[in-house]
Amino acid sequence: MTEPARKWIGAAVPRMEDAALLTGNARFIDDLEPVAGIRHAAILRASHPHARIRRIDLEKARAHPGVIGVVAAAEVTALIGPIPSAVRAAMAYYPIAVDKVRYVGEPVAVVVAIDRYVAEDALELIEVDYEPLSAVVDPEAAAGADAALLHEAHKSNLAQSRTFHYGDPDGAFAAADAVFKAHCRYPRYSSTPMETYGLVAHFERAPDRYTVWSNFQGPFILHALMCGSLKIQGNRLRLITAPHSGGSFGIKQALYPYIVLMAAVSRLVGAPVKWIEDRLEHLMGSSAAADRAGSVEGAFTRDGILTGLRFHNLVNVGAYVRAPEPASVYRMHASSNGCYKVRNIFIQNDLVVTNKCPVGLNRGYGGPQFYFALERLMEIAARGLGLDIVEIRRRNMLEKSQFPYISPGGSHYDSGDYLAGLDETLRLADYEALKRRRDEARAAGRLYGIGIAAGIEPSGSNMAYVTLAQTVEERAKAGAKSGALGVATISIDPSGAVTVRTASTPAGQGHQTVAAQVVADALGLRPQDITVVSEIDTLTSAWSLASGNYANRFASIVITAISQAAERVADKLKAIAADELEVAPEDVELADGTARVVGVPEKAMPVRRVATSTHWNPAGLPQGIAPGIYESVVMSPEMLGSPDEEDRVASSVTYGYVCDLVAIDIDPATGRVTVDKYVSVHDVGNELNPLIVAGQVHGGFAHGIGGAMLEELVYDADGNFQSGTFADYLCPTAPELPKLTVGRVRTPSPTNPLGSKGMGDGSSMLTPAALANAVADAVGSDEVELPLTLNRVWDIAHGRRHERAGAPRARIGAGPQAAAKPGGLVGEGTVELAAPPAQVWALLLDPKTLASIVPGCERLDLVGPDRFVAAVTIGVAAIKGSYQAEIAIADKREPASMRMIGKAAGALGHGAGEGRVRLEPTATGGTRLSYSYSANVGGKVAAVGQRMLGTVARVLIAQFFKGLERRIEPEATAEKRSMWRRLFGGGDA
Amino acid sequence: MIRVKPDERVRVSLVVNGRWLFGHAEPRMLLSDFLRHELKLFGTHVGCEHGVCGACTVEIDGRATRSCLRYAVQCDGATIRTVEGLAVGDTLTPLQAAFNRHHALQCGFCTAGILMSTTAFLAENPKPTEAEVRDMLSGHICRCTGYEQIVSAIMDVAHGGG
Numbered sequence A: 001m002t003e004p005a006r007k008w009i010g011a012a013v014p015r016m017e018d019a020a021l022l023t024g025n026a027r028f029i030d031d032l033e034p035v036a037g038i039r040h041a042a043i044l045r046a047s048h049p050h051a052r053i054r055r056i057d058l059e060k061a062r063a064h065p066g067v068i069g070v071v072a073a074a075e076v077t078a079l080i081g082p083i084p085s086a087v088r089a090a091m092a093y094y095p096i097a098v099d100k101v102r103y104v105g106e107p108v109a110v111v112v113a114i115d116r117y118v119a120e121d122a123l124e125l126i127e128v129d130y131e132p133l134s135a136v137v138d139p140e141a142a143a144g145a146d147a148a149l150l151h152e153a154h155k156s157n158l159a160q161s162r163t164f165h166y167g168d169p170d171g172a173f174a175a176a177d178a179v180f181k182a183h184c185r186y187p188r189y190s191s192t193p194m195e196t197y198g199l200v201a202h203f204e205r206a207p208d209r210y211t212v213w214s215n216f217q218g219p220f221i222l223h224a225l226m227c228g229s230l231k232i233q234g235n236r237l238r239l240i241t242a243p244h245s246g247g248s249f250g251i252k253q254a255l256y257p258y259i260v261l262m263a264a265v266s267r268l269v270g271a272p273v274k275w276i277e278d279r280l281e282h283l284m285g286s287s288a289a290a291d292r293a294g295s296v297e298g299a300f301t302r303d304g305i306l307t308g309l310r311f312h313n314l315v316n317v318g319a320y321v322r323a324p325e326p327a328s329v330y331r332m333h334a335s336s337n338g339c340y341k342v343r344n345i346f347i348q349n350d351l352v353v354t355n356k357c358p359v360g361l362n363r364g365y366g367g368p369q370f371y372f373a374l375e376r377l378m379e380i381a382a383r384g385l386g387l388d389i390v391e392i393r394r395r396n397m398l399e400k401s402q403f404p405y406i407s408p409g410g411s412h413y414d415s416g417d418y419l420a421g422l423d424e425t426l427r428l429a430d431y432e433a434l435k436r437r438r439d440e441a442r443a444a445g446r447l448y449g450i451g452i453a454a455g456i457e458p459s460g461s462n463m464a465y466v467t468l469a470q471t472v473e474e475r476a477k478a479g480a481k482s483g484a485l486g487v488a489t490i491s492i493d494p495s496g497a498v499t500v501r502t503a504s505t506p507a508g509q510g511h512q513t514v515a516a517q518v519v520a521d522a523l524g525l526r527p528q529d530i531t532v533v534s535e536i537d538t539l540t541s542a543w544s545l546a547s548g549n550y551a552n553r554f555a556s557i558v559i560t561a562i563s564q565a566a567e568r569v570a571d572k573l574k575a576i577a578a579d580e581l582e583v584a585p586e587d588v589e590l591a592d593g594t595a596r597v598v599g600v601p602e603k604a605m606p607v608r609r610v611a612t613s614t615h616w617n618p619a620g621l622p623q624g625i626a627p628g629i630y631e632s633v634v635m636s637p638e639m640l641g642s643p644d645e646e647d648r649v650a651s652s653v654t655y656g657y658v659c660d661l662v663a664i665d666i667d668p669a670t671g672r673v674t675v676d677k678y679v680s681v682h683d684v685g686n687e688l689n690p691l692i693v694a695g696q697v698h699g700g701f702a703h704g705i706g707g708a709m710l711e712e713l714v715y716d717a718d719g720n721f722q723s724g725t726f727a728d729y730l731c732p733t734a735p736e737l738p739k740l741t742v743g744r745v746r747t748p749s750p751t752n753p754l755g756s757k758g759m760g761d762g763s764s765m766l767t768p769a770a771l772a773n774a775v776a777d778a779v780g781s782d783e784v785e786l787p788l789t790l791n792r793v794w795d796i797a798h799g800r801r802h803e804r805a806g807a808p809r810a811r812i813g814a815g816p817q818a819a820a821k822p823g824g825l826v827g828e829g830t831v832e833l834a835a836p837p838a839q840v841w842a843l844l845l846d847p848k849t850l851a852s853i854v855p856g857c858e859r860l861d862l863v864g865p866d867r868f869v870a871a872v873t874i875g876v877a878a879i880k881g882s883y884q885a886e887i888a889i890a891d892k893r894e895p896a897s898m899r900m901i902g903k904a905a906g907a908l909g910h911g912a913g914e915g916r917v918r919l920e921p922t923a924t925g926g927t928r929l930s931y932s933y934s935a936n937v938g939g940k941v942a943a944v945g946q947r948m949l950g951t952v953a954r955v956l957i958a959q960f961f962k963g964l965e966r967r968i969e970p971e972a973t974a975e976k977r978s979m980w981r982r983l984f985g986g987g988d989a
Numbered sequence B: 001m002i003r004v005k006p007d008e009r010v011r012v013s014l015v016v017n018g019r020w021l022f023g024h025a026e027p028r029m030l031l032s033d034f035l036r037h038e039l040k041l042f043g044t045h046v047g048c049e050h051g052v053c054g055a056c057t058v059e060i061d062g063r064a065t066r067s068c069l070r071y072a073v074q075c076d077g078a079t080i081r082t083v084e085g086l087a088v089g090d091t092l093t094p095l096q097a098a099f100n101r102h103h104a105l106q107c108g109f110c111t112a113g114i115l116m117s118t119t120a121f122l123a124e125n126p127k128p129t130e131a132e133v134r135d136m137l138s139g140h141i142c143r144c145t146g147y148e149q150i151v152s153a154i155m156d157v158a159h160g161g162g
């Protein structure tokens, strides 16, 4: 057989997808009206991180004009069961809160109405009576004995703990010359695609079937879980993906609980339902990469050879172990040696639940956290051993001659030349020159550092690696699992048009263009002759468990299925042409749109004619050739077996390589990190389309920079969510991205006919580690945590330990503060008043006075000794809301001091706090009133108004005291005001 | 501008991509929702509705503006251009063509907004520096591309051959 000429594969073909996207012609989920009579859903979400639901009253919302239906857990759970999980723990997960809410943003009720605006109006009419419970957000605290318990039935927040031994880790540590340890806390962030989740769910009768159009990305193994929860067989849940998806990066995997929820809602309200997530919902209630704590230890010889590793991974999975979690900690598991030779590895994986949103797939899936640990360790060890950061890697990286290589955990590393990649990185960076720059910078008193991070990029996941979360016995009982099916279908219709179906649900990765390039080469056509359909319709297209768009699986698995299908079509075309041209099939080639005899180009016929004859003249086909052209390939790479009894598994198909080197300069005055040089070298095997590869490399880098420098989903210590807008959750914009120098090495993969490797995670996995290493080098401290915000870097540079995410933000004045929990508001101040302390004291405790001076107060009543209730309306930025407040006075020392304890709650949020007030007489007969307060705020106001809360608090307090002043000295104040007016001609500002 | 009561739906007429169109809107309806769901111009995308991401940018009376920060009723009588109004027939604008050549879009969700901002920007500043281009782009979030190929596409259109 002749090798097809590679004319298109590897060429920088501009994408075929673009014309629609550039002209506003492409259709995304929110643009679709796939069925008539669509109604619109809005979701009521928990404003408390942890609370028991005492009562939900839906009646007012149901009676609201325009509302079609309102449902809560009672209705939904009558129809569906919990979503199954690989982890056996009494932590039932439903897509709607049952009895308790366990994170801010958890769905509590759904309103369906004639439009989204009306649905949101009705949400405010739902009354939920919560009994707030204490919450836990920190993974270390969650594992502690006295932590608030999320799932009472499980009796612990530790959902699961498993340990693994590969080789002889204890022996390696016992024999080590030196042992180094890196403590690793890794923040929670998310790739936040620009298009949020969206779906249209439609329940039909006879046969009973749910059809859901959505921007779900797969893996379609979750289809089985959705059916399990909906208690139906597979063909009764028809999932159809939208023609275009506005980015995904793994995040749109976690759309599936909403598919289940809205399928049930559609049935319950008797109408097709559309739900489009808004940005606040997305940030607080969709998904994220898991934050982690834990450590890694390395056993080293004095020459810097890494002989053993001990990982302790403490994974914060959020409020539930939502499938496919705990996959994030098992994704890198079989490659826990990274790109190194080390063979003795111990791993302990502890999964804890906390009052945060459940986690899931996100670009790099487990890779950023893994490399942060391993690559921090390598640099800590290098410094400890007095070795260069390059040298320690050079001594440990796998060598070219060792491939193919089976790692201690069972990964089949297909090909690589890691040392060549390292050398290329050094060359592009001019490493020696950078070291000189560092010396000069340091001599001049500046903080300059260099960091490296290198690793492998596993692609094309074995569906079975997730079952490492189960013991050998559990796996045996459940039945063996293995593989990762790739599916592709190529057909040529009676007009001669070629159609490829891939079931790969891309979200911008250009699958259509690349598939067309591959098929064009195989059939001797041009990419523009080929139409690629990448959507899935589970009822009509070929698909399987692994279908979808994740784990870089396109260029590692799907491409193999496409190549094999194309080869079958080519073989058939050649056989028919050979018959017609009266030569042997081996002598026919497909090129330039023709089937022709090799070496005799004039003996040719158009491919189109050969193909159409299979439809128009089946009787004329040679013996044994079936009519029509429709070739489907379903394949699974053969090395992807089940985990063995030693917990080894070939967890991916191809292994790319990434090596990042960064040099940075820190401004000690501000903590600003400036990247002086950034080099990233990639091995993606043979590039199928260099334009697209470059796009993925730059895109992955931007996610890495975001995670390293800016992005964090922040919760305060009480579990209140604080980053609900893109003004709070900062994604990198164009000026924030440093210049990236990209390099290449190329070791073709032997696992597929094209030699390509999966890619796309790329630097999103390594950049955070590389930057942390550079900052550690610059400041000479290993206490580096991400993201490297100004405050944090300034603190590290000045030797101060930074408080964890959710550190107090608003500080007013100096001096002692009332204690606030991390993430709360604190403040203090002093005012001088014209009346003596006794008079001020009386005014402060007089309900009438308070009612007139508390800002936004609509009513205030004394309800007991020193206890008030009030109704107030306050606006924070654009969100104005009504709150019911309760205030109690304690520790009264008349007329010198008192303590005020208060809490408030409303539809948009809630808060609790306390203040201390001290009154001292002044020399002029007045009072010096000093106060300090601390408060924690939750709900929507906290999520979207975080940046404004400190200011709002200050403004409200200022208004309060201005009011008090007016009550004390009406005359004097009036005089002052008229004086102001005379001076400035305005009102009192 | 017209005066309307909170729950009254009124007719809003405007010139969109050269045609007089009209639809109905309550005072609270955002221009982005009006363009998409009343006028069925789905090319304009919504990424945040907080005025941060820039995906919803359209041209209103010649200025690039975030349509999620305008109410439809405010735009009665306005002249609007959306991404659907850039190409003429099958002919892409030079900017659109450069986006294709340079692979300046992946999922394409942010692209309409970026094209609208850039078109208005280049009309005022036809020969920008790279720093000016990046600064203009800072009003947009793209999660796919890392901006590199967007910047090269714009520089190519502005300076040719780049």
Ligand code: FES
Pocket: B045, B046, B047, B048, B049, B050, B051, B052, B053, B054, B055, B056, B057, B066, B067, B068, B069
């Ligand atoms: S949708 Fe308007 S700025 Fe994001």
Ligand code: FES
Pocket: A194, A246, A247, A508, B104, B105, B106, B107, B108, B109, B110, B111, B141, B142, B143, B144, B145
């Ligand atoms: S191309 Fe996807 S967000 Fe810009």
